[in-house]
Amino acid sequence: MSIFNVYLTGVGGQGIGLLSGALGTAIVDVGHKVLGCETHGLAQRGGVVVSHLRVGEGAYAPRVPPGQADLVVSLERLEGLRGAVNMLRPGGRIIFYDAEYQPIAVRMGEAVYPKVSDIEAEVASKGGTVERVFDEDLSDPRMQNVALLARVAALGAIDKITPARLEKAIAASVPAKLLETNLEVYRRNLGL
Amino acid sequence: MSIKQNLTNPEPWAGLAMGNEAVARAMIEVSTRVITTYPGSPVPEIATTLNLIAPEHRDFYFESSTNEKVALEVATGGSLNGHLSTVFFKSVGLNVASDSLIQLSMLELIGGLVVILGDDPGANSSQNEQDNRIWARMSYIPMLEPGSPTEAYQMYKEAAALAKRQRGPVFLRLTTHVCHAREVVQFAAMSGEEPDWTPRFDANNGPYWPIAAAVFPLKRKALQKLQAYEALAEESPLNRVLAPHGVAPVDSKRLGVISAGIPAYSVLENIDQAGATVDLLKLGITYPLPSQKILAFLEAHDEVVILEELERVLEGEIKALAYDNSVKCRILARPDWDQVMGEFDPVRSYKLLAGFWPKAFEPRDFPEPSAEVVPRPPQLCPGCGHRSAFHAVKKAIESDTITVADIGCHSLGSLPPYNMGEVLLCMGHSVSTGAGLAVKNDTRKVVSFLGDSTMFHAALPGIINAIIYNHNVTLVLLDNGTTAMTGHQARHGSGEIGDKIPIIGLLETLGVQKILDVDSYNQRKLIAYVQEANAHEGFAVVIARHPCMLKFTRASRKKSPGLKLPKIAVNPEQAADALPAMEQFGCPTFQRTEDDQVGVSEDLCIGCGSCIMSAAPGTLKIQRPLAPAPASAPSPDGAKSPGAKSPGGVK
Numbered sequence: 036m037s038i039f040n041v042y043l044t045g046v047g048g049q050g051i052g053l054l055s056g057a058l059g060t061a062i063v064d065v066g067h068k069v070l071g072c073e074t075h076g077l078a079q080r081g082g083v084v085v086s087h088l089r090v091g092e093g094a095y096a097p098r099v100p101p102g103q104a105d106l107v108v109s110l111e112r113l114e115g116l117r118g119a120v121n122m123l124r125p126g127g128r129i130i131f132y133d134a135e136y137q138p139i140a141v142r143m144g145e146a147v148y149p150k151v152s153d154i155e156a157e158v159a160s161k162g163g164t165v166e167r168v169f170d171e172d173l174s175d176p177r178m179q180n181v182a183l184l185a186r187v188a189a190l191g192a193i194d195k196i197t198p199a200r201l202e203k204a205i206a207a208s209v210p211a212k213l214l215e216t217n218l219e220v221y222r223r224n225l226g227l
Numbered sequence: 228m229s230i231k232q233n234l235t236n237p238e239p240w241a242g243l244a245m246g247n248e249a250v251a252r253a254m255i256e257v258s259t260r261v262i263t264t265y266p267g268s269p270v271p272e273i274a275t276t277l278n279l280i281a282p283e284h285r286d287f288y289f290e291s292s293t294n295e296k297v298a299l300e301v302a303t304g305g306s307l308n309g310h311l312s313t314v315f316f317k318s319v320g321l322n323v324a325s326d327s328l329i330q331l332s333m334l335e336l337i338g339g340l341v342v343i344l345g346d347d348p349g350a351n352s353s354q355n356e357q358d359n360r361i362w363a364r365m366s367y368i369p370m371l372e373p374g375s376p377t378e379a380y381q382m383y384k385e386a387a388a389l390a391k392r393q394r395g396p397v398f399l400r401l402t403t404h405v406c407h408a409r410e411v412v413q414f415a416a417m418s419g420e421e422p423d424w425t426p427r428f429d430a431n432n433g434p435y436w437p438i439a440a441a442v443f444p445l446k447r448k449a450l451q452k453l454q455a456y457e458a459l460a461e462e463s464p465l466n467r468v469l470a471p472h473g474v475a476p477v478d479s480k481r482l483g484v485i486s487a488g489i490p491a492y493s494v495l496e497n498i499d500q501a502g503a504t505v506d507l508l509k510l511g512i513t514y515p516l517p518s519q520k521i522l523a524f525l526e527a528h529d530e531v532v533i534l535e536e537l538e539r540v541l542e543g544e545i546k547a548l549a550y551d552n553s554v555k556c557r558i559l560a561r562p563d564w565d566q567v568m569g570e571f572d573p574v575r576s577y578k579l580l581a582g583f584w585p586k587a588f589e590p591r592d593f594p595e596p597s598a599e600v601v602p603r604p605p606q607l608c609p610g611c612g613h614r615s616a617f618h619a620v621k622k623a624i625e626s627d628t629i630t631v632a633d634i635g636c637h638s639l640g641s642l643p644p645y646n647m648g649e650v651l652l653c654m655g656h657s658v659s660t661g662a663g664l665a666v667k668n669d670t671r672k673v674v675s676f677l678g679d680s681t682m683f684h685a686a687l688p689g690i691i692n693a694i695i696y697n698h699n700v701t702l703v704l705l706d707n708g709t710t711a712m713t714g715h716q717a718r719h720g721s722g723e724i725g726d727k728i729p730i731i732g733l734l735e736t737l738g739v740q741k742i743l744d745v746d747s748y749n750q751r752k753l754i755a756y757v758q759e760a761n762a763h764e765g766f767a768v769v770i771a772r773h774p775c776m777l778k779f780t781r782a783s784r785k786k787s788p789g790l791k792l793p794k795i796a797v798n799p800e801q802a803a804d805a806l807p808a809m810e811q812f813g814c815p816t817f818q819r820t821e822d823d824q825v826g827v828s829e830d831l832c833i834g835c836g837s838c839i840m841s842a843a844p845g846t847l848k849i850q851r852p853l854a855p856a857p858a859s860a861p862s863p864d865g866a867k868s869p870g871a872k873s874p875g876g877v878k
C-alpha cells in the first residue's frame with residue numbers, strides 16, 4: 036500500500052494536539068498503520084506548530100517530506116498558505132480554518148497578511164483542491180479545531196475516516212466537561 | 228488504548244504512544260527505582276508521563292533536580308545503593324553534567340545507571356545541535372540509539388539490563404523526532420518486582436576514589452568493561468542487517484548502507500520506494516561498534532555508504548577499521564562539509580544515495596517551495612510579564628547599552644520589536660558574560676537578563692562572582708515563578724517544590740548592594756528602577772516579576788470552563804494613539820486592520836491590561852464581561868500585582 040501523507044499545521048496555542056490526537060486514534064481504529072510526529076518546545080509560543088501523520092505501509096521516517104503531503108489541514112490562513120507552498124503535493128488537497136493570527140512583521144507594518152485568494156491561487160497552480168472552513172457561530176476559538184475536523188470527516192479526506200469514526204475519537208480525546216459543546220460544534224460543521 | 232489509562236497496566240497491551248511516553252512505560256515496566264531529570268526539550272514529556280502517577284502510588288522515587296549535574300549525581304547515588312537508576316535531560320544538559328559523568332565508567336554502579344540524552348539534530352529547540360555520540364567515546368560509556376518509539380521502548384529495557392549486569396552507566400541517545408514520533412507500540416507485562424529500598428552501598432565494591440595514581444586501575448576496569456560491551460554488540464540483534472528487496476548486485480556491484488537512528492529509517496524508506504536491492508546494516512548499539520559484524524558487512528559488499536547525522540563519528544571509526552583490515556570494499560560517505568549540519572530526512576538521504584548510485588536510486592526532482600511566505604517566529608504570549616519588562620527596559624537604557632540575553636521564554640526579547648538581548652550562550656551565562664563586557668568599560672552600561680528558574684540552575688556562581696568583584700552590571704531578573712519555556716515545570720524554591728526560597732532575601736544575604744523589586748506591569752516604576760540601577764556603580768539587581776499568564780490563564784480556564792475574560796478596547800477617538808501598543812509593545816492581541824488601524828483579537832486578549840501604559844492615556848481600556856468581575860492574579864511571592872487588576876477571573 037502506498038503512503039498517504041497528512042500534514043497538520045497551525046499557530047501555537049490553537050490546539051493542534053487535538054487534531055493529531057483524534058485523527059491518529061481514528062486512523063488506528065480503522066486498521067491503518069500510522070506513523071506520526073509532533074512539534075513540542077519553543078515553537079509552541081505563538082510560532083508555527085505542525086504535526087505529521089503518515090498512513091499506510093512503507094513510511095519509516097516520522098515526518099512528511101516537503102512537497103509530498105496528500106492532505107494539508109491548517110487551523111489558520113497564513114499557515115494554510117505556508118503548508119500549500121512548502122508541503123502540498125501536486126494535485127493534493129488543503130482544508131483550512133480561516134482564522135487570522137498576524138505574525139509580528141504584519142503587525143509592525145513590514146509585511147502583508149495573505150488573502151484567501153492567495154491560497155486558492157497557490158493550490159490551483161499545483162492542480163489541487165482547497166476548502167475554506169469558517170463557523171460564524173463559534174462561541175470559543177478553542178473549538179476551531181473541532182469544526183475543522185468535522186470538515187475533514189465530512190469530505191472523506193482520509194480513507195475510512197467517517198464522521199462517526201472521528202466523533203468517537205474526539206469523544207476519547209476531549210475532557211468530559213467540554214465534550215457536549217465540542218460535539219455540538221462538530222455535528223453542526225458536518226453540514227450533513 | 229492510551230498511555231494515560233494504561234501506564235501502570237500490569238498486563239501486556241498495545242496503543243499509540245509518543246517516544247517519550249514509551250520510554251516512561253519502559254522505566255516502570257523494568258522497575259526503575261530512582262529517576263531524576265532537569266526539564267528541557269525534547270524530553271520533558273517523559274516527566275509529564277511519570278507524573279501521571281501520584282507520588283503516593285509510585286514504587287519509584289522521582290525528582291526534578293536543580294540542574295543536570297545535580298540530577299546525574301542523585302541518580303548515581305541511587306545506583307551506588309543498588310537501585311536501578313535513570314537520569315534524563317536534553318543534549319546540552321550533558322555539558323552541565325559532564326564533570327561528574329566523566330568519572331562514572333570507572334565506578335562500580337551496583338544498581339546500574341541509564342543516562343537518557345535528548346539530542347537535537349536540526350537544533351529544533353536548542354542553542355546548538357551538538358553530537359553527544361562523541362561523549363560516549365570520551366567517557367567510555369556504551370551507547371544505544373533508537374530510531375522510533377518502539378525501539379526507544381525496547382532499547383531502554385536493553386540499556387537497563389546491560390547497566391545492571393555490567394554495574395555501570397549506559398547511554399540511551401534519543402533524538403527530537405524519536406521523542407516526538409508516535410506509533411502503535413506493543414508493551415509487555417510489568418516486572419512487578421517488590422521495591423527493596425535497603426541501602427546496599429559498600430565501599431568494598433570500589434574503590435570509588437579516582438585521584439592521581441589511583442585513577443589507573445579504575446580506568447583499566449572501565450576499558451575492560453568496554454571490551455565486554457563490544458562482544459555484546461557483536462551478538463546483539465539491535466545491530467542487524469535489513470534487506471527488504473533481497474541481496475542482488477546493482478550494475479554488477481553489491482551495495483550496502485550502514486546507518487543508525489532516524490537516518491537509518493530514512494534510508495529504509497528510500498530503499499523501499501526505489502525497490503533497490505541494497506542492504507542496510509542498522510546499528511542500534513553505536514558504541515562500542517561491533518567490529519566483526521561491520522567487517523563482515525563490508526566484505527560482503529563492493530560499495531558501502533555510511534550515512535549518519537551530524538559529526539563523522541561512524542565514518543571515522545569504520546574507515547579506520549577497514550584500513551587496518553585491508554578491506555577491499557569502497558567506503559563512501561557524505562562528500563560535503565556542510566552535510567554535518569541538520570537532519571537527514573528521506574529527501575536528503577535519497578539525494579545522497581542517488582548521487583553515489585544513480586542506477587539503484589534513479590535521480591528524482593524533489594519539489595522546492597514555490598514562493599516566499601511571511602515568517603512566524605515564536606513570540607511572548609498575551610499578558611507575558613517579560614514583554615512589559617523588555618518594553619520598559621528599552622525605554623530606560625541608553626542606545627549604546629549592551630544587553631545580554633539568557634535562555635528561557637525571555638530569549639524571545641531578542642526578537643523584534645524589542646531587540647533586548649544581543650548575545651546568548653547558554654543557561655545562566657548572562658551575569659558573567661555581562662561582567663566581562665563591563666571590565667575596564669567606563670562608557671557603555673551592561674544590562675543582563677535572566678529567568679528565575681535559570682538563576683537556580685546555573686547562575687548563582689556567576690552572581691556571587693559579580694558581587695565579589697562588584698562587576699558593573701545591572702541584572703534584570705525576570706521572575707515569572709515557573710520554568711515556562713519547557714512546559715511550566717515547578718521552579719525550585721517557588722513553594723511548589725519544597726519551601727519558598729525568597730529571592731530578595733537570598734540576594735541580600737549574598738551581599739547585593741542594590742536590589743529593586745517591581746511588578747513588570749508597572750512600567751513607570753520599572754523604568755525608574757532600571758535607571759536607578761544603571762546609575763549605581765557596580766552590581767545591581769532589578770527584579771521584574773509577574774506570574775506566567777499562560778500558566779495562570781490555563782489554570783483559570785481549567786477551574787471554570789466557559790470563563791469569560793475581560794477584553795481590551797481601543798478608544799475610537801484616539802485610534803491613532805494605539806499604534807505603539809501594536810508596533811512597539813507588540814502584544815499579539817493587536818492586529819492590523821485593513822486601514823492600518825489597531826484591531827483587537829478577541830481570541831487572544833486575556834484582558835490583563837498590561838498594554839494600557841504603552842499608549843497615551845485614555846487610548847486603551849478594559850471592557851469587563853457581563854459575568855462578575857474577576858480578581859487579581861497573585862504575584863510569584865503572593866503579593867497583589869498592582870498593574871494587573873483583571874488578569875484572570877479566579878479567586
Ligand SMILES: Cc1ncc(C[n+]2csc(CCOP(=O)(O)OP(=O)(O)O)c2C)c(N)n1
Binds near residue numbers: 268319634635707711
Ligand atoms: C543546560 C540546559 N538545560 C535545560 C535547557 C532547557 N531550557 C530552556 S529554557 C529553560 C528554563 C527557563 O526558565 P526560566 O529561566 O525561569 O525562564 P522562563 O522560560 O520561565 O521565562 C530550560 C530549562 C537548556 N536550554 N539548557
